[in-house]
Amino acid sequence: MAGYTSAELREMVQPDRVHRAIYTDPAIFEIEMEKIFPRVWLYVGHESLVPNPGDFYCTHLARQPVVLSRHKDDGICVLFNRCGHRGAKVLNAERGNAKVFTCMYHGWSFRPNGALAGVPMRQDFPEETLKDPRFGMARLPRVESYRGFVFASFNADAEPLPDYLAEARRGIDELVDRSPDGEVALSAGCHRYHYRGNWKLQLENLADMYHPAACHASTVGPDGRQFKRRAGAEGGDAAFFAANGEAIVAQTGVRGLNNRHSSEASLFDKEQSGGHWDDYRALMVARYGEERTADILKNRRHSMTFFPSSDILLAQTSVRVIRPVAVDFTEVEVWPVRLEGAPESISDDLVRFVNMTHAAASFIQSDDMEAFERCQEGLATQGTDWVLVARGLGAEIDEGNGVLFGPRSSEIGQRAQHEAWRDLMGA
Amino acid sequence: MSVTAQARAAAGSNAVALEELRRFIEHEADLLDERRFDAWLDLYTEDAVYWVPAAPEQESWHDHVSLFYDDKATMRVRVQRLNHPRIHCQSPPSRCVRVISGTKLDEVTADGAWLVRSKFVMVEDRPGNPQRVFGGRYSHAVVQEAGRLRIRRKRVDLTNCDQSFPMLTQPF
Numbered sequence: 220m221a222g223y224t225s226a227e228l229r230e231m232v233q234p235d236r237v238h239r240a241i242y243t244d245p246a247i248f249e250i251e252m253e254k255i256f257p258r259v260w261l262y263v264g265h266e267s268l269v270p271n272p273g274d275f276y277c278t279h280l281a282r283q284p285v286v287l288s289r290h291k292d293d294g295i296c297v298l299f300n301r302c303g304h305r306g307a308k309v310l311n312a313e314r315g316n317a318k319v320f321t322c323m324y325h326g327w328s329f330r331p332n333g334a335l336a337g338v339p340m341r342q343d344f345p346e347e348t349l350k351d352p353r354f355g356m357a358r359l360p361r362v363e364s365y366r367g368f369v370f371a372s373f374n375a376d377a378e379p380l381p382d383y384l385a386e387a388r389r390g391i392d393e394l395v396d397r398s399p400d401g402e403v404a405l406s407a408g409c410h411r412y413h414y415r416g417n418w419k420l421q422l423e424n425l426a427d428m429y430h431p432a433a434c435h436a437s438t439v440g441p442d443g444r445q446f447k448r449r450a451g452a453e454g455g456d457a458a459f460f461a462a463n464g465e466a467i468v469a470q471t472g473v474r475g476l477n478n479r480h481s482s483e484a485s486l487f488d489k490e491q492s493g494g495h496w497d498d499y500r501a502l503m504v505a506r507y508g509e510e511r512t513a514d515i516l517k518n519r520r521h522s523m524t525f526f527p528s529s530d531i532l533l534a535q536t537s538v539r540v541i542r543p544v545a546v547d548f549t550e551v552e553v554w555p556v557r558l559e560g561a562p563e564s565i566s567d568d569l570v571r572f573v574n575m576t577h578a579a580a581s582f583i584q585s586d587d588m589e590a591f592e593r594c595q596e597g598l599a600t601q602g603t604d605w606v607l608v609a610r611g612l613g614a615e616i617d618e619g620n621g622v623l624f625g626p627r628s629s630e631i632g633q634r635a636q637h638e639a640w641r642d643l644m645g646a
Numbered sequence: 647m648s649v650t651a652q653a654r655a656a657a658g659s660n661a662v663a664l665e666e667l668r669r670f671i672e673h674e675a676d677l678l679d680e681r682r683f684d685a686w687l688d689l690y691t692e693d694a695v696y697w698v699p700a701a702p703e704q705e706s707w708h709d710h711v712s713l714f715y716d717d718k719a720t721m722r723v724r725v726q727r728l729n730h731p732r733i734h735c736q737s738p739p740s741r742c743v744r745v746i747s748g749t750k751l752d753e754v755t756a757d758g759a760w761l762v763r764s765k766f767v768m769v770e771d772r773p774g775n776p777q778r779v780f781g782g783r784y785s786h787a788v789v790q791e792a793g794r795l796r797i798r799r800k801r802v803d804l805t806n807c808d809q810s811f812p813m814l815t816q817p818f
Contacts, residue, residue, distance in 0.1 A: 406709070407709055407710050407711055408700060408701060408710045408711045408808075409711060410700070410711050411808075411809065411810035411811065412810060412811050412812070412813070413810045413811070413812060414812065414813070434734065436730070436732040436734075437727045437730035437732050437733035437734070438727060440723070440726065441726075446723045550810050555711060557709075563708075566709075567708040567709070570707075570708065570709065570710070570711060571707065571708075571715060573711065574707075574711060574712050574713075574714070574715045575720065578700075578711065578712070578713050578714070578814075579713060579810075579811035579812065579813060579814045580698070580713050580714050580811075580813075580814035580815070582723065582724070582727055584813070585735045585813040585814065585815055586733070586734050586735050588735065588812070588813040589734045589735035589813065590734070
C-alpha cells in the first residue's frame with residue numbers, strides 16, 4: 220500500500236469535495252489512527268458511570284482498550300487497560316468496582332489510579348524497575364471534564380479542553396441545563412450498533428439535514444407526519460412536508476463551528492408539554508425562573524457534534540459515541556441521559572423514545588445504516604474520485620466566534636469536519 | 647374451537663391447552679417468516695407489549711434501553727414501515743426462518759393469561775449481506791379474546807442482547 224505525503228493528504232479535501240480514498244483506503248485509516256485520534260480530545264464517558272472510588276468503566280479510544288476509573292484521592296483517571304508486566308488486558312468486565320484491578324495472568328494488581336499495588340513473589344524482581352510508573356497501568360497524559368463529560372487526550376501538548384470544544388461546549392450546557400439539578404446521569408445503558416462502513420459516514424450523517432426526506436421516507440405516515448419521536452402530548456412529532464413539497468427538515472439550518480465541530484438546528488416547532496411535562500416545566504421554573512426556563516426548553520438545536528467521534532443528541536437527550544474499528548467497519552453507542560431532579564417518568568419517556576429512534580431496531584437508525592453500507596460499496600467504484608459536499612457553499616452566514624450558519628440543510632457541517640481532518644492529516 | 651383452550655386449562659387438561667398454545671406461537675412465527683405483518687399485528691391485543699430487552703435478565707423497560715419496546719401503536723408504526731414501498735433497509739427484503747422448540751406452559755395467571763415459554767433460533771438472510779443467526783428465549787402471555795387466542799405480552803431474551811447489532815428490521 221502506497222504511503223501518502225502530508226501534501227497529498229491535504230489535497231484530498233477541497234472546498235466543495237473530498238477524495239473517496241479517505242473512506243476506502245486502509246492506509247489512510249492507519250494514518251488517521253496516528254494523526255487524528257491520538258492528537259485531539261476524545262470523549263471517554265460520563266462521571267456518572269463511575270460515581271464511587273474503585274468504580275471502573277471499560278471502553279476504547281483510537282482502537283485501544285482504556286479504563287475510566289475513580290480513585291479516592293486522584294479522582295477521575297483514564298488508564299490504558301494493559302498490565303504493566305506482560306501486557307494482558309487487566310479489566311475484562313465493562314463496569315464494576317474493585318479496591319485494586321488484578322491481572323488474571325500473573326496476579327499483578329493496580330490501584331484505580333494505575334499505580335502498582337501488588338506483585339506476587341515481589342522479591343525476585345529488581346525493585347527499582349517496579350518503581351517505574353510505566354510498569355503500572357499507564358495513564359493517558361491528559362484528562363479533563365466539562366460538566367461531568369470526561370474527555371482525554373493521548374497528546375500531552377493538546378490545547379486545554381475548553382479551547383478544543385470552543386463554541387461546541389454549548390451543546391453540553393444545553394443538555395445539562397435541562398436537568399432541574401443541573402446534572403445528568405448515563406444510567407440507562409446504551410444502544411450499540413455497527414455497520415460495514417467508514418467512521419466518517421456516521422460523523423457526516425450527524426450534520427446532515429438533507430437526507431431525511433429520501434432516506435427516512437418509510438417513517439412518514441399516511442397523514443404526512445413523521446412518527447412521534449419525542450414524548451409529550453404536544454411537541455412530539457412534526458409535519459414532514461411543507462406546502463411547496465420540500466421536506467421541512469431540509470429547510471432547517473446547520474452550523475459549522477470552529478472549523479471542526481457541527482450542529483443541526485432543531486426540527487421541532489413546539490415545546491414538549493402535557494401531563495408530567497407540565498410538572499417538569501414547573502420544577503424548571505422553580506429552579507431557573509420563567510425566562511431562563513423558556514430559553515432552556517426552546518427548540519434550538521437537534522444535535523451538537525464534536526470532531527472526531529462524539530455527539531450530543533439534544534432532540535433525544537442522548538450522547539452518541541463513534542468507535543472506528545477498521546476502514547470499513549464502525550461501532551456506535553447511543554446513551555440516553557436521565558435528567559437528575561426531573562420526575563422519574565420524564566427520564567423513562569426519554570429512555571423509551573430513544574429505543575424508537577436510535578436502537579439497532581429503530582425506525583430511523585436502520586435506514587441510516589443501510590445508507591452507510593451502500594456508500595461504502597459505492598465509494599469503491601473508480602468512475603469518479605470525488606465526493607461532493609457543496610450544498611449551500613457560499614451561502615454561509617458568519618455568526619462570530621468561529622460559527623458559520625448554513626441555511627436549508629447546508630453541507631457546512633461536513634465541510635467543517637473535513638477542514639479539521641485536512642489540518643490534522645496534512646500537518 | 648369447540649372447546650376453548652381456557653376451558654380445558656380450567657378443567658386441568660393442561661396437555662391439551664399446551665398443544666393449542668404451541669400451535670398458536672408457531673403460527674405467529676409462520677406469519678413473520680411469511681412477512682404477513684398485518685396478520686401478525688392482529689394477533690396482539692390492543693394493550694399488548696412487544697419487548698426485546700438489551701440486558702440479560704432486564705427487569706424494567708423504564709430505566710434501561712431496550713432493542714424493542716413496542717406498545718400496539720408503536721407496533722402499528724413498525725408494520726406500516728415494513729409494508730412501506732420505500733423502506734430502504736428492506737430492499738431487498740430479509741428472508742427468515744424461526745424455529746421454536748421446548749415449548750412449556752409455565753403458569754396460568756389470575757387474569758386468565760397463559761405464560762408460555764419456548765426457545766428459538768432465527769436465521770435471517772438478505773441478498774448481498776452476511777447470514778445472521780439469532781437465538782434465545784420467547785415468553786408469551788396469551789389470552790382468550792372474542793373466541794380466539796391473542797398475545798398480550800411477548801418478551802424475547804436474545805443470548806447476545808447486550809452486544810452490538812447490525813441493523814435489525816425483523817421482529818424476532
